[in-house]
Amino acid sequence: MDPDYMSQLYDQVDINSVFGGSRTIVSSPYGDRPSLGDWHEGIDVVHLGRGGTQWGDLITYGKDLVVESIGRQAGYGNTFSASFKSSLMDIEGNAQLFFGHARAAQGLKVGDVVRAGERLGTLSNPGGLKPHLHLELRINFSTGPVKVNPMMLFK
Numbered sequence: 001m002d003p004d005y006m007s008q009l010y011d012q013v014d015i016n017s018v019f020g021g022s023r024t025i026v027s028s029p030y031g032d033r034p035s036l037g038d039w040h041e042g043i044d045v046v047h048l049g050r051g052g053t054q055w056g057d058l059i060t061y062g063k064d065l066v067v068e069s070i071g072r073q074a075g076y077g078n079t080f081s082a083s084f085k086s087s088l089m090d091i092e093g094n095a096q097l098f099f100g101h102a103r104a105a106q107g108l109k110v111g112d113v114v115r116a117g118e119r120l121g122t123l124s125n126p127g128g129l130k131p132h133l134h135l136e137l138r139i140n141f142s143t144g145p146v147k148v149n150p151m152m153l154f155k
């Protein structure tokens with residue numbers, strides 16, 4: 001598919017925008033992980049900025065998001081999710097980014113709009129893991145949510 005079309009479809013953002021502009025890489029990809037014997041339902045990302053990735057680091061995003069949930073989930077510790085608007089697909093509220101090992105910013109509540117580049121939250125240590133953000137893209141169909149590869153959101 002034409003990459004320009006893809007970029008409009010998903011309103012792709014710079015992956016570095018996840019950590020406030022710090023150079024960001026995928027430390028564990030979506031899908032089958034033979035070495036771990038599991039199916040990774042999202043991607044793990046880390047940044048290479050000053051001192052490397054640490055629990056407590058700031059989480060941002062390159063476009064406006066609406067907070068959909070704030071809570072905790074087994075295996076992830078603190079979590080939050082947020083939806084986004086697409087210019088070509090009517091998916092507002094139906095496509096959500098799920099942030100695992102991540103605490104929503106103080107004072108943030110469901111329904112709040114967080115502008116591109118503003119503080120969404122911070123990395124939060126669930127115990128026993130190296131610091132990273134677990135990021136999922138969940139598309140909600142009438143039959144239920146499907147977790148797809150979030151890399152399509154990034155350029």
Ligand SMILES: [Zn+2]
Pocket residue numbers: 028040042043044133134135
């Ligand atoms: Zn993960």
